Amino acid sequence: MKASKRKNENNKKLYDISMMDLDDASYEKSRKGQGKRKQVAGKSNNREFAVITYFFLALFICMAGYFIYFITVRSEDFINNSYNARLSTLSNYVTRGRILSADGEVLAQSFTLEDGTEIREYPYGATFAHAVGYSVNGMAGVELDGNFNLLRSNSFILERVIKEIKGEKNQGDDVVTTLDVPLQQAAYQGMGQYNGAVIALEPSTGKVLAMVSKPDYDPNTVAADWDQLISGDSTALLNRATQGLYPPGSTFKIVTALSYLEQNENYGSYTFDCSGSYEVSGYEIHCYHNKAHGQENLLQAFGNSCNNAFANVGLLLNPKKYISLTDQLLFNQPLPTKLSNVKSSSFTLTENSSSAEIMQTAIGQGNTLVTPLHMAMIAGAVANGGELMEPYMIDHSQNDQQEVVKQFYPESYGTIMSSDEAAVMEEFMRYVVTDGTASALNTDRYTVYGKTGTAEYNSNKNDNHSWFVGYARDAYGKEIAIAIIMEGAGSGSSHAVPLAKKCLEAYYR
Amino acid sequence: MVHLLVEISRFTLIIFFAIYTYDCFAALKPKISAKRQRRIYRRQTALLFMILFNAYAVILAVTMDIRILLLFAAEIVFFAVTIGVYQFFYPNASRSLVNNMCMLLAIGFIILTRLDLDKAIKQFIIACAAVVITCFIPVIVAKLKGLQRLTWVYAVVGLAGLAIVAVAATPEYGANLSLKIGPLSIQPSEFIKIIFVLFCSSMLTISTEFKHVVKTTVIAALHVLILVASKDLGGALIFLVTYLAMLYVATRQPGYLFLGIAAGVVAAIAAYFMFAHVRTRVIAWKDPLSVIDDAGYQVCQSLFAIGTGGWFGSGLYQGMPNKIPVVSKDFIFAAISEEMGGVFALCLIFVCISCLLMFFNIAMQMKDMFYKLIALGLATMYGTQVFLTLGGVIKFIPSTGVTLPLVSYGGSSLLASMILFAIIQGLYVLHMNEGEMHESIKKKKRK
Numbered sequence: 001m002k003a004s005k006r007k008n009e010n011n012k013k014l015y016d017i018s019m020m021d022l023d024d025a026s027y028e029k030s031r032k033g034q035g036k037r038k039q040v041a042g043k044s045n046n047r048e049f050a051v052i053t054y055f056f057l058a059l060f061i062c063m064a065g066y067f068i069y070f071i072t073v074r075s076e077d078f079i080n081n082s083y084n085a086r087l088s089t090l091s092n093y094v095t096r097g098r099i100l101s102a103d104g105e106v107l108a109q110s111f112t113l114e115d116g117t118e119i120r121e122y123p124y125g126a127t128f129a130h131a132v133g134y135s136v137n138g139m140a141g142v143e144l145d146g147n148f149n150l151l152r153s154n155s156f157i158l159e160r161v162i163k164e165i166k167g168e169k170n171q172g173d174d175v176v177t178t179l180d181v182p183l184q185q186a187a188y189q190g191m192g193q194y195n196g197a198v199i200a201l202e203p204s205t206g207k208v209l210a211m212v213s214k215p216d217y218d219p220n221t222v223a224a225d226w227d228q229l230i231s232g233d234s235t236a237l238l239n240r241a242t243q244g245l246y247p248p249g250s251t252f253k254i255v256t257a258l259s260y261l262e263q264n265e266n267y268g269s270y271t272f273d274c275s276g277s278y279e280v281s282g283y284e285i286h287c288y289h290n291k292a293h294g295q296e297n298l299l300q301a302f303g304n305s306c307n308n309a310f311a312n313v314g315l316l317l318n319p320k321k322y323i324s325l326t327d328q329l330l331f332n333q334p335l336p337t338k339l340s341n342v343k344s345s346s347f348t349l350t351e352n353s354s355s356a357e358i359m360q361t362a363i364g365q366g367n368t369l370v371t372p373l374h375m376a377m378i379a380g381a382v383a384n385g386g387e388l389m390e391p392y393m394i395d396h397s398q399n400d401q402q403e404v405v406k407q408f409y410p411e412s413y414g415t416i417m418s419s420d421e422a423a424v425m426e427e428f429m430r431y432v433v434t435d436g437t438a439s440a441l442n443t444d445r446y447t448v449y450g451k452t453g454t455a456e457y458n459s460n461k462n463d464n465h466s467w468f469v470g471y472a473r474d475a476y477g478k479e480i481a482i483a484i485i486m487e488g489a490g491s492g493s494s495h496a497v498p499l500a501k502k503c504l505e506a507y508y509r
Numbered sequence: 510m511v512h513l514l515v516e517i518s519r520f521t522l523i524i525f526f527a528i529y530t531y532d533c534f535a536a537l538k539p540k541i542s543a544k545r546q547r548r549i550y551r552r553q554t555a556l557l558f559m560i561l562f563n564a565y566a567v568i569l570a571v572t573m574d575i576r577i578l579l580l581f582a583a584e585i586v587f588f589a590v591t592i593g594v595y596q597f598f599y600p601n602a603s604r605s606l607v608n609n610m611c612m613l614l615a616i617g618f619i620i621l622t623r624l625d626l627d628k629a630i631k632q633f634i635i636a637c638a639a640v641v642i643t644c645f646i647p648v649i650v651a652k653l654k655g656l657q658r659l660t661w662v663y664a665v666v667g668l669a670g671l672a673i674v675a676v677a678a679t680p681e682y683g684a685n686l687s688l689k690i691g692p693l694s695i696q697p698s699e700f701i702k703i704i705f706v707l708f709c710s711s712m713l714t715i716s717t718e719f720k721h722v723v724k725t726t727v728i729a730a731l732h733v734l735i736l737v738a739s740k741d742l743g744g745a746l747i748f749l750v751t752y753l754a755m756l757y758v759a760t761r762q763p764g765y766l767f768l769g770i771a772a773g774v775v776a777a778i779a780a781y782f783m784f785a786h787v788r789t790r791v792i793a794w795k796d797p798l799s800v801i802d803d804a805g806y807q808v809c810q811s812l813f814a815i816g817t818g819g820w821f822g823s824g825l826y827q828g829m830p831n832k833i834p835v836v837s838k839d840f841i842f843a844a845i846s847e848e849m850g851g852v853f854a855l856c857l858i859f860v861c862i863s864c865l866l867m868f869f870n871i872a873m874q875m876k877d878m879f880y881k882l883i884a885l886g887l888a889t890m891y892g893t894q895v896f897l898t899l900g901g902v903i904k905f906i907p908s909t910g911v912t913l914p915l916v917s918y919g920g921s922s923l924l925a926s927m928i929l930f931a932i933i934q935g936l937y938v939l940h941m942n943e944g945e946m947h948e949s950i951k952k953k954k955r956k
Contacts, residue, residue: 048758048761049885050873052757052885053869056869060865063858063896064859064862070816070904071820074816075819078817079817081801081809081813083809085832086814086817086832093512164513164516165510167510
């Protein structure tokens, strides 16, 4: 009895001394009066042992910290990867949740038929095709990006248990998007028979308000139409808003002008005399319809979308700084966004490029290719004082009692231009609407800023993509950034601007 | 109904293991009464059996395989006997370590049964043999005084063993690790790790003069170089770190440590440029998704598993851990995290930390330098190995392909890990006995 008590006391002492106090003093104290057996090197203290112990402890704590960080923050990048086969098993126990618009309209929902098969219904048909996507034969859109949330059930725990016992499927969580139904409908209908894309963002948050791409497909019948959709000449599955690479045409003058602002403090003193055409070392540039704009400053040249003046501006730029600005504006790199299947824009000018190449590039022809999403992001950054918000389309997921399960918050990428540059650019883009090529958008109800574009895409000068890139703000501070491209439609003023008008009317309804 | 059991068990298993983990540290609180400590250890043992019962109930319900029932019964007996043997024959053994050893084994058994029943049965048989073999080790350590004099035997056995492996081994996942003898496949390096610690302890106890240190370092470096030649980088790193820690502690000169770390860094950079397989590992670590089709596949699958499982896991049999290559060995932690939950996996990390602290604590408590160094060497070895495997699985560091001691599948790894725990127990028993002896002497004097 006594022996065992002693042992336990000793046991206790062992912990007291070294486990919790790894410092020398307490060890020395503990050694006092202990039996002498083969003393090592006269003095013995445990400082080195403590160093090693603390080193490992720190290492393990860091590792545990990383593990926590991975599960809470990083894991989403991996969970939703198309290589992750695990999510599909969840559908055995969960009925896929609904996809809703920002104001709660149903964009996708699932029904279970009497024979147990699950049907996915898209009430708006093709209108939301590329935004909401599909979930058979692979996935796209919100169906892909929100797959994990749609297949999780967070309904009331008792209800889940009861369904579990009955062997029924539980209701998956709803995904609430940032999409605005009237705006999406206006954009979709406004595209008419043209191919192309419309993307609208909220500049202060990066929320995607509308995303249209044409040609499109009916998500209700994707499985049945599959063979036709993937046949060689069909591009209906391609989301042109995020993956379509287009020559930017005159909308690229935003970038060229920004570069000039950055490199020349006295940009106000720039003047150019436009005579309809402009030739440098054997290469000749023309303005649209060979129009001669006469004497103009940079603001007027921007408003007139004067090719000759901007070809001249391009030649005045320091190529190195021009390239580094496009870098800063995220050309040739993945765009910061939670949306999947997004292509990078390309800008190929080098320091050795010929003056012909520079002239073409400066007016948005040449080899530059952009996605509509990218242009909308740049416009959004101008509206937001230079700060770029990362585009996202899923606002939150909620259970069947409308309780929020997972909220997604706006994320800032940082500033891609100074607030001063953004302010000057705002003035320029405003001038395009008050006195330039987008005057059809001038209204008292809200203020529009923008740039039109007419992009040549083959050797026929009459084949043009119609572009509009810009943003609007009303008296209450409600903002929208938008990029519109209509393939082969003609000039920006004639097609993209009227469509922008329809979209803005729908947004400021 | 089965699914309901699975779902409920997701949480009960986590709760049991979380309490167990809390107890690991609660028992270490200063000024804890012996009575309370004993109660904590009893509760830990009870939780061990509850976890086993709960997990095997799920496994049985899902598989409806009668062999599960037999395996479960056998494991209950196994753990009861193991804990009983230690309590009866080694009343001075650390109960905390016994509990942790059994808990790690139990988690290994559970997840292996879920992954592959045949492997689980094999692992169980090896564990039974290992307990029988290792239960004598504490006596041997405590009684045998000649261990220290076998210095050069350790060196010869260690180097020869590694050399044979390097030459004759069958390549497995790009590294030459295992020797095939008949139906058996053994990995000698697992055992040589322990012999290596004995060698270093012995050498560094004899003397820490410069010339002697150089001699020791040359032999140690030979071990490491042979492992590098066998492409066993994880193993090489474990040997290197262990040696550096022991050298630093024995010489008490940080200079050696910094020199060693500098040499290690230079060697790592050289290895990066010299060996393609090192480069691919680093690339797979930096951005596994970019090379998901080849080098990054394993790490990506591991991260899919951990991420999809989330904090509470998918529940046993609800995930796809078998999609991860080598899941039963190097990547077992991912399978545990996927199906039993991130919380459970985090607790597992903390149980490993508590083992490690216990090891270091014993190293400090020992008085004889030889024993101190053994404990420190084994502790460092264990710590490095656990860090390399867990860190690799969760992409904290590049994956090096080492096993998780006591949990991963593999006879050599299991036996070697149990020997390691038994040696530490031996040292602990030795220390406690000394303490008792000393106490009784003091008492006599007072009289």
